[in-house]
Amino acid sequence: xxxxxxxxxxxxxxxxxADEAHRQFVTFEVDGRSYGVDIRQVREIRQWTRTTLxxxxxxxxxxxxxxxxxxxxxxxxxxxxxxxALDPTPTNVIVIVQLNDxxxxxxxxxxxxxxxxxxxxxxxxxxxxxxxxxxxLQGLVTVKDELIGLxxxxxxxxxxxxxxxxx
Numbered sequence: 302x303x304x305x306x307x308x309x310x311x312x313x314x315x316x317x318x319a320d321e322a323h324r325q326f327v328t329f330e331v332d333g334r335s336y337g338v339d340i341r342q343v344r345e346i347r348q349w350t351r352t353t354l355x356x357x358x359x360x361x362x363x364x365x366x367x368x369x370x371x372x373x374x375x376x377x378x379x380x381x382x383x384x385x386a387l388d389p390t391p392t393n394v395i396v397i398v399q400l401n402d403x404x405x406x407x408x409x410x411x412x413x414x415x416x417x418x419x420x421x422x423x424x425x426x427x428x429x430x431x432x433x434x435x436x437x438l439q440g441l442v443t444v445k446d447e448l449i450g451l452x453x454x455x456x457x458x459x460x461x462x463x464x465x466x467x468x
Contacts, residue, residue, distance in 0.1 A: 375406035
């Protein structure tokens with residue numbers, strides 16, 4: 302199963318007036334927690350596909366994937382955020398994202414929703430909340446009494462994506 306996302310404006314997603322700036326996030330589950338990434342970075346959502354392992358890679362690197370002739374590195378977000386490594390199952394999902402000029406795959410437990418969030422709804426990260434995840438959080442948003450961490454994947458994977466394919 303492959304879902305391709307388009308970010309072209311439609312009547313429902315046209316830019317809001319300047320005083321009501323909104324952003325959209327694709328949300329997903331990782332190790333029982335909810336996170337979101339900017340929808341403009343997401344290129345595709347794919348069902349788990351076996352990857353090809355490369356030698357001497359960090360534990361959070363799942364390998365590489367041939368995506369229509371383009372080799373992309375695939376990373377396990379659960380492990381990168383300090384969680385336990387698990388063998389992916391068909392219920393896992395690979396979110397293909399664009400980081401600068403490189404596409405990467407990020408393994409998550411499940412994709413949840415697409416959120417439209419007003420800039421003034423994004424909460425700051427409280428002081429003292431230091432972890433691998435908190436360093437890459439742009440902020441938090443509350444949806445139905447649940448906190449969702451808004452991730453900046455370039456802070457988590459930006460420096461590694463090109464190195465993984467190059468070896």
